[in-house]
Amino acid sequence: MYISNISFPDIQFELIPCRIGKTNIRKLSIRPRTKEELFNLRHSQLLNVVERIFGILKRKFPILKAQPEYPMQSQVKIVLALTGLHNFIRKKSTQSEIAFASQQESDGQSCTLGKFFANLFYLYYKNYINKNEMTRY
Amino acid sequence: MALQAEIVQLPANKCPKEVETNQKLYPYFKDALGAFDGTHIAAHVPSSRVASDRNRKGQVSQNVFAACTFDMYFSYVLAGWEGSAHDSRVLQDARSKGFEIPEGKYYLGDAGYALKKGCLTPYRGVRYHLREHYLSCTKYVYI
Numbered sequence: 001m002y003i004s005n006i007s008f009p010d011i012q013f014e015l016i017p018c019r020i021g022k023t024n025i026r027k028l029s030i031r032p033r034t035k036e037e038l039f040n041l042r043h044s045q046l047l048n049v050v051e052r053i054f055g056i057l058k059r060k061f062p063i064l065k066a067q068p069e070y071p072m073q074s075q076v077k078i079v080l081a082l083t084g085l086h087n088f089i090r091k092k093s094t095q096s097e098i099a100f101a102s103q104q105e106s107d108g109q110s111c112t113l114g115k116f117f118a119n120l121f122y123l124y125y126k127n128y129i130n131k132n133e134m135t136r137y
Numbered sequence: 138m139a140l141q142a143e144i145v146q147l148p149a150n151k152c153p154k155e156v157e158t159n160q161k162l163y164p165y166f167k168d169a170l171g172a173f174d175g176t177h178i179a180a181h182v183p184s185s186r187v188a189s190d191r192n193r194k195g196q197v198s199q200n201v202f203a204a205c206t207f208d209m210y211f212s213y214v215l216a217g218w219e220g221s222a223h224d225s226r227v228l229q230d231a232r233s234k235g236f237e238i239p240e241g242k243y244y245l246g247d248a249g250y251a252l253k254k255g256c257l258t259p260y261r262g263v264r265y266h267l268r269e270h271y272l273s274c275t276k277y278v279y280i
Contacts, residue, residue, distance in 0.1 A: 036260040042165050043259045046156070046207065047245050050172040053205045058178075067179040067197075075180050076217035077138065079201055083211045084141035090210060091144075 057086055145214060148206045150239045155207040169257065170238070171212055172245040173204035175224040178216075192220035202227040204236065204244055224249045228256070 032038040058064050061082045068075065148170050156162045156169060177198035182190045190197045198220035204213040215231045228236075228250060238244060238255035246256045248265070259265055 032264075034263070036263045039165060040259045040263055040265045042162055043245060043257075044265060046162060046166060046169070047172050047174075047247060047259075049207050049209060050174040050203070050205050053209055053211065054174070054176045054203070056209075064178050067181050069181045072180070072182060072186075072199075072217070075199065079178060079199070079216040080138065080141050080145075080214055083203065083214045084144045087144045087210050 053086075057082065060086065145211050147212050147237065148210075150242065153207045166245070166257075168242050169245055170242050171204050171206040173202065173213075173228070173256075174247055175200055175202045175227055175249075177201070177220055180220070186219070189221055190219045196220070200224070200227055202231050225251055 032041050063078065064082065068078070070078070150170070152163075152167055153170070156166050177192050177194075177196070178201050180190060180197055180199040182197060187197055190199065192198050192200070199216060200218040200220055200222050202213075202215040202218070202224070203211055205211050213231065213236045215227065215234065215236070218227045218230070228246075232238070232255075243255050243257045246258050248259055248261060250256050250258055252258045
């Protein structure tokens with residue numbers, strides 16, 4: 001057990017000073033006290049959507065963490081393509097994101113799921129090409 | 138890439154449903170279209186470029202700027218900036234490359250961005266992560 005101060009509230013096996021003391025009671029209150037703090041609270045509620053979307057993207061496509069040895073140009077394209085794929089999956093999939101993430105954890109399922117989405121994406125792509133060719137002529 | 142441009146599109150110029158139906162959020166953010174932020178994605182670069190691609194945490198990465206709507210769709214992505222670039226500089230570049238914010242509307246950004254037209258940032262010097270603090274407190278109390 002280590003003794004530390006309140007700036008490390010989350011770490012386990014640490015002895016944190018008692019927060020209910022007179023000096024720390026104001027820090028403990030979680031309600032916003034001023035209008036600026038209330039604004040910041042509402043702001044953080046909405047802004048966390050972008051943090052979540054990055055988390056989902058990196059978890060869904062582990063290649064983003066893998067540092068692949070492709071030319072820089074391809075690495076940029078990979079990121080762009082995967083964001084497109086994310087939007088596509090969200091639009092077409094009937095599963096919720098949480099269900100998808102939990103299914104990814106069990107290894108056997110993730111492969112088939114990936115193939116399923118790849119097929120869907122391919123169909124959509126073919127459709128898109130056909131549409132474009134139709135408009136061209 | 139053409140397909141990506143078709144799927145990842147800027148949102149319609151109206152109040153999103155998530156904000157419109159939420160009475161707590163509507164008065165503050167009725168003109169918000171979405172939120173944007175930058176993230177770092179690990180990259181493999183030639184040794185001549187390693188110095189400029191190293192980010193402030195010491196890893197070699199590319200800086201990816203992304204804007205998204207509140208229903209979790211990407212609406213604009215700009216990848217390929219070196220990891221040493223600051224988020225606000227990437228935003229400046231994105232806005233010159235087709236990330237258009239309509240007049241009178243704005244996106245939400247974090248404290249790393251400057252408070253400019255089209256970007257709403259939180260108040261500085263005031264507590265921000267109230268909710269997270271709350272969670273850690275409850276954990277502590279219940280244990």
